Amino acid sequence: MQRHTYPDIESLSQGFADFSESVLKNILARKPQATLVVPGGNTPRHYLPALAKCQLPWDRITVTLSDERWVDVHDEQSNEHLVKKYLMAQLPESARFVGLKTQHDSPFDAVNAIHQHLDSLPLPLSLTVLGLGEDGHIASLFPGMNTDLLSTHHCVATAPPIAPSLRVSLSLNFLVKSEHIALVVTGKNKRRLLDQLSENPDLKLPIVWLLQRTQLPIMVFEMNES
Known part of the structure; x- marks a missing residue:
């Protein structure tokens, strides 16, 4: 991990946005298209608007989600709802968004369909942004899951230990x-x-699974809270 610490959420958001802009510009200098993965949760409400202000060719960037709650996309708990409100609504109409929620009753029934949607993205994923749970979970990968089951598709359905909805x-x-x-x-x-x-x-812990398997340093943006 390469950890970068900021004194407040405003400077963290700007630091993150500057990093993301640089990464995506470098990728688009050598590729026609890029894919940006963003999470849901409370913290993105602060940094997604800063990201939206970046001077990027958004018509060449496809935005998708790291995970999604299996609720209606207009529900306040929906990550798609959050990202559309705090990021996509601030971008040109040409910016493309690919959500994870389908019309299936359960995410366990939707894995094949979501895998196909994800397989149509510009791959590999260009920039993946993740949050971190206090229990060490990332996206909706939680402690106790069988990691052998996480590699057959681009996505996996999960039943979090303590949560009101499947994901x-x-x-x-x-x-x-x-x-x-x-x-x-x-x-x-x-x-x-x-x-x-x-x-x-x-x-x-899933964050450790990620650290052990990736070949690149993970950039960490954190706030110095006393």
Whole structure:
């Protein structure tokens, strides 16, 4: 991990946006299209608007999600709803968004269809942005999952240990093939977790699975909260 610490959420958001703009511009200098993966949650409400202000050829960038709750896309809990509100609504209409939610009753029934949608994206994923849970989960990959089951498709259906809805997540194998991975972390407990993992990696945690499998450094954007 390459950790970058900021004094407040505004400077973190700008630092993240500057990094993302540079990465995507470099990729688009050698490729016609790029794919940007973004998460849901509370923190993206702050940095997605900063990302939207970047001077990028958004018509050449396809935006998708790291994971999704199996709820209606207009529901306040939907990651698609959040990303459309805080990012896509600020972008030119030519910007393309590919969601993960389908009309299937369950994400377990939708894996093949979502895999095909994801397979149509410009691959490998250009820049994947992830959050981090206090339990070490990333996207909707949680401790206790069988990692052998995460590599057969680009996505996997999950039933989180404590959550009101089922979810679909990009698979570990799909995530680690990303050209660049960024982790945006706020909250003292999550920073402490990263400190601990630097000295003593816990092999039960999905963030450690990712760190062990990727060949590139993960860029971490974190806030210095006392």
